[in-house]
Amino acid sequence: MNDSKPRDANLDPITKAPGAHPVGTGVGAAVGGMAAGAAAGTVVGPVGTVVGAAVGAVVGGLAGKGVAEAIDPTAEQVYWKDNYAQRPYVEQGTTYDDYGPAYAYGVDAFSRYPDREFEDFESELHRDWGGQRRGSSLEWDRARPAARDAWQRVKENSGMPPSTR
Template identity: 50%
Template sequence: MSNEPRDLNRDPVTGAPGAHPVGVGVGGTGGAVAGAAVGSIFGPIGTLVGGAVGAIAGAAAGKQVAERLDPTGEAEYWRVEYANRPYTDANFDYDSDYAPAYRYGLEVREQSGSRRWDDHLEAEVRGGWETSRGTSRLTWEQARDAVKDAFDRSDRTYRAYEAADGYYADQYEAADYYLTDYDYTDYRPAYRYGTRARSNLHGRVWDAELERELEHGWDTARGTSRLEWNEARDAVRDAWDSAERLWPSDGDVRR
């Protein structure tokens, strides 16, 4: 274990204290998605699947996360959420019309790497809609906001995990909860679980009820991690608290 003082709040790129790892990756996309919760810096994010276990996509290295977003999870998210979006039209349905647009936005983000959505990218995306729309009756003008919505959510997910992965890979051995029998491939799912929980549960505080919910979900979230919940809990909480600093008005305190 490292003897350096523990500071899990340093910028992963500059090393400056008082920064937040997730904020490095997602600050540029905050509030981009229509309907995102007021006060949320980066909004709900998805789950990554596949890729090489243990691959590190550090913000400092400027690399891409090795995995892909879970397409089934994204489809189910939008199935529930699309009706809350201001651009949806009751004359169209999810499966036939909007699902192809959300799927296209996800595919665009995966194929475009770290490119941001701008006029140049939008022109390319618009040109590809006719061949990607499948059964959708939406014109580009009707599909555009849904495509961008899915792109932005995907971008938030990749950048949030990329920043957290790169940060904690360099810091986890200095944590007071670190157990020497395990390595970063065991702790990474815990950090991602805490990051995802905090982004998706904006407005909740860490209390006994939330901890029971997270414990219940750990067996699914852990993937290949060898950590049992009692061993992973503090790492999950660490990532939750780091994200919590983005919303100081929530008033959450460590219990």
């Protein structure tokens, strides 16, 4: 008898396709689509604004879903576990267990803020690091370079335009 639990397919609520990323979909809807749709709809008046925001939310949600699905957190974890020790900010005597949560935090940050620059939301990440560190010995000032490194890597691999800063 096989006692293993079935793997959650994380089905898309609309298409039923496996691997849905509700956070990415929500981010796309909230950030890009609604604003663009509302702005376009405003040209025809208040009703157009409401309709435009709804249509824009759907389009933006699909864009956000695409960004989130481009990120494979497991592959990122494997990459950083194999490569963290060569990074210039890694201090002697620390381990992957210290840096791993910061890398995961950076990957998650990109999935939440794919259209923003790291510096634009860093204060939020700093504020919330205590609840995300999962046993890491690093304070934010030492975790920040790893989080930013992971954020930058997934941004570059996602096809998003490079930073203008």
